[in-house]
Amino acid sequence: MPRHVIRNGRVLGDIWRSLVPRPDENPETVPLPEGPLAVSLPVWRARRVELLARSTPVGVRLEPGDEPAEIAPDLPRLALVAVHFPKFADGRGYSTASLLRRRHGYRGELRAVGDVLRDQIFHLQRCGFDSFQLREGTDPHAALPSLADFSVAYQAAADGRGPRFRRDAAQAEAAGEFRDPASVRAPDLLPIAMQGRNHG
Amino acid sequence: MYRYDAIDATLVAQRVAQFRDQTRRHLAGELSEDDFRPLRLQNGLYVQRHSPMLRVAIPYGLLSSTQLRKLARIARAYDRGYGHFTTRQNLQYNWPKLAQVPEILAELAEVGMHAIQTSGNCIRNVTTDHFAGVAPDEHVDPRALAEIVRQWSTLHPEFAFLPRKFKIALSGAESDRAATLVHDIGLHATRSAGGELGLRVIVGGGLGRTPVVGHVVREFLPWRDLLTYLEAILRVYNLHGRRDNAYKARIKILVKALGVEAFRAQVEAEWAHLRGNESTLTGEELARVSAHFAPPPYETAPGDESALAALLAADRAFARWANRNVHPHRQPGYRAVTLSLKKTGVPPGDVTAGQMELVADLAERFSFGELRVSHEQNLILADVRSRDLHALWTLARAAGLATPNIGLLTDIVCCPGGDFCALANAKSIPVAEAIQRRFDDLDYLHDIGELDLNISGCMNSCAHHHVGHIGILGVDKNGAEWYQVSIGGEQGIGATIGEVIGPSFAASEMPGVVEGLVETYLDHRHADERFVDTVHRIGLGPFKARVYGQFREAIHA
Numbered sequence: 001m002p003r004h005v006i007r008n009g010r011v012l013g014d015i016w017r018s019l020v021p022r023p024d025e026n027p028e029t030v031p032l033p034e035g036p037l038a039v040s041l042p043v044w045r046a047r048r049v050e051l052l053a054r055s056t057p058v059g060v061r062l063e064p065g066d067e068p069a070e071i072a073p074d075l076p077r078l079a080l081v082a083v084h085f086p087k088f089a090d091g092r093g094y095s096t097a098s099l100l101r102r103r104h105g106y107r108g109e110l111r112a113v114g115d116v117l118r119d120q121i122f123h124l125q126r127c128g129f130d131s132f133q134l135r136e137g138t139d140p141h142a143a144l145p146s147l148a149d150f151s152v153a154y155q156a157a158a159d160g161r162g163p164r165f166r167r168d169a170a171q172a173e174a175a176g177e178f179r180d181p182a183s184v185r186a187p188d189l190l191p192i193a194m195q196g197r198n199h200g
Numbered sequence: 201m202y203r204y205d206a207i208d209a210t211l212v213a214q215r216v217a218q219f220r221d222q223t224r225r226h227l228a229g230e231l232s233e234d235d236f237r238p239l240r241l242q243n244g245l246y247v248q249r250h251s252p253m254l255r256v257a258i259p260y261g262l263l264s265s266t267q268l269r270k271l272a273r274i275a276r277a278y279d280r281g282y283g284h285f286t287t288r289q290n291l292q293y294n295w296p297k298l299a300q301v302p303e304i305l306a307e308l309a310e311v312g313m314h315a316i317q318t319s320g321n322c323i324r325n326v327t328t329d330h331f332a333g334v335a336p337d338e339h340v341d342p343r344a345l346a347e348i349v350r351q352w353s354t355l356h357p358e359f360a361f362l363p364r365k366f367k368i369a370l371s372g373a374e375s376d377r378a379a380t381l382v383h384d385i386g387l388h389a390t391r392s393a394g395g396e397l398g399l400r401v402i403v404g405g406g407l408g409r410t411p412v413v414g415h416v417v418r419e420f421l422p423w424r425d426l427l428t429y430l431e432a433i434l435r436v437y438n439l440h441g442r443r444d445n446a447y448k449a450r451i452k453i454l455v456k457a458l459g460v461e462a463f464r465a466q467v468e469a470e471w472a473h474l475r476g477n478e479s480t481l482t483g484e485e486l487a488r489v490s491a492h493f494a495p496p497p498y499e500t501a502p503g504d505e506s507a508l509a510a511l512l513a514a515d516r517a518f519a520r521w522a523n524r525n526v527h528p529h530r531q532p533g534y535r536a537v538t539l540s541l542k543k544t545g546v547p548p549g550d551v552t553a554g555q556m557e558l559v560a561d562l563a564e565r566f567s568f569g570e571l572r573v574s575h576e577q578n579l580i581l582a583d584v585r586s587r588d589l590h591a592l593w594t595l596a597r598a599a600g601l602a603t604p605n606i607g608l609l610t611d612i613v614c615c616p617g618g619d620f621c622a623l624a625n626a627k628s629i630p631v632a633e634a635i636q637r638r639f640d641d642l643d644y645l646h647d648i649g650e651l652d653l654n655i656s657g658c659m660n661s662c663a664h665h666h667v668g669h670i671g672i673l674g675v676d677k678n679g680a681e682w683y684q685v686s687i688g689g690e691q692g693i694g695a696t697i698g699e700v701i702g703p704s705f706a707a708s709e710m711p712g713v714v715e716g717l718v719e720t721y722l723d724h725r726h727a728d729e730r731f732v733d734t735v736h737r738i739g740l741g742p743f744k745a746r747v748y749g750q751f752r753e754a755i756h757a
Contacts, residue, residue, distance in 0.1 A: 089321070091438055092438060092439055098435075119222060119231075119235070124357075149214060154356075155427075162478045164351065166478055
């Protein structure tokens, strides 16, 4: 059965393969699988030219601690940046995503991978993720409603929302329509990430 | 005070719905304890010795009578009829049932309250001066800025999973009554020579295992830049704070490891990218929020205070209370009043549902329907007419809320300790009570004068024992409870970390130890010198000699 990911609020089959060499593998020589491929930063450093010459989409997978600035010049050529969460409580990836979107202007698919759970995807989405590969064994369909946990937010984030104090009064009124918590779960409610952003 | 609009109410209602669903999934076995733990912690829910503990946020310690009545109702309906005010101006319930917590949160939401970020590795409830807006020594009323920080930090998506908890305190007065120097970030609202509003930014203070006084990272930050600068600090911390060791994960360790200069350089470099972006505050926003904190409609002709003077002269008990529990006010004819939650025999900071309801009534009758929680775990009525003081005292005394001990030895700051808290190494409440009983003579207590005594049941230092004039720390030695004593600590603008006097003591020895310390002070004090001043002048030697001489046989290494 193919893996599934949540992408722009829908569950889709995953076309991507990921290449993270084992400790005993050399990034310079490890075989590159065919097809759309996201590689770790060491592989990207060693094989950048080779990867960019391929006819299939290329992506990079960042670990916590990897500097997004390092891939900033290549971002227009990357179809995917995956940010790995070794544990869901390791929050570095939230800043990584914010930097990719807001500082480095990345507009392609930004995917949270690893220990990603439904209870984190709302915040991840606000930080600019538009794609989620949930923890192995987690049902992505069941997670979808969590993208709409909140219809309001106080602060600016990479989802394109400005801070509350710069939004107009009309939005405050619109928020009022969602005061009944039950209505928040309505399946047709757009996730915040899709409301204010036109990229992706 | 700040009143919720549709956006605030929606956010809190949706948080209740989210947590209700998370709790349901947990109880149904769909969400493991490991996955649920950070979620419940971010909503103030610990699992403690006897039951869960729910910590309710009281933003910067400000409450309305309506909210306090709701807290009383919840204490009766879902707990055992009482609550506990904490050193971060919050309220804890010690006996709620997990399955009922969503109901409690829904009730809180009805009065614009919640438990968001009162625990967990996120930005916690912002705290401030309990005399904000009324203190004569205030430069800037910090409450509007505190509310702005509250909103910014609430469900901030980037900083929900920090390396460790993160606490921000704000003060706008000459005296620091918010312990800003021992917070992850301390902010001093101030005005430049030209009258411009700004903030001194202090980072990396903290207590716990490694007590440190914070460092000034920026002497003057224009107020419009507050949120972008906080964002820069938090991002540097989120990316570079240690995550391999919980004891080394607070921002103070990062500041120490990098050095203040290098830390500042990183923050300023990050801020250079953020400065001036859309999170830069606007005059309209400051005005909008400040309007919520406009002064109440004070009587402009408060009359003379000769009646008060006569009552003070005639009634010694009232005078004693007024001397300790009544504080100056910037508005002529008004005073701020502290209702003591430090009556001997009652765990410090505990208050019954009945007392909450009475205080709600008193606040309505005497103080415009609002009150504050102090970080010393007392309640404040901030706007009381001086001619109402006697009536207020009479009612408060009948309810056990007028112990005249504010700032004195028995006004003990104390965590719940081993009686309730799963983290504690030792009990703290019985030690506090035993000390209070030893010093129950009011004349003696008042003669000793100002003395901050703080008791923490473990290194997490919830009772801020490092900055107590006398600090007591519960420690575990081979399964037995012992108490380590430090002296010379001080909170406020000259915050100082106390020094440990030597080997620790058994609980039963503690009243005698404190007595020995106090007697040493009384033997050596100069006129008008506080306990802590004497310690700083003569050093630890005489205190150690007395206490360890006294307990020579009882010393345990």
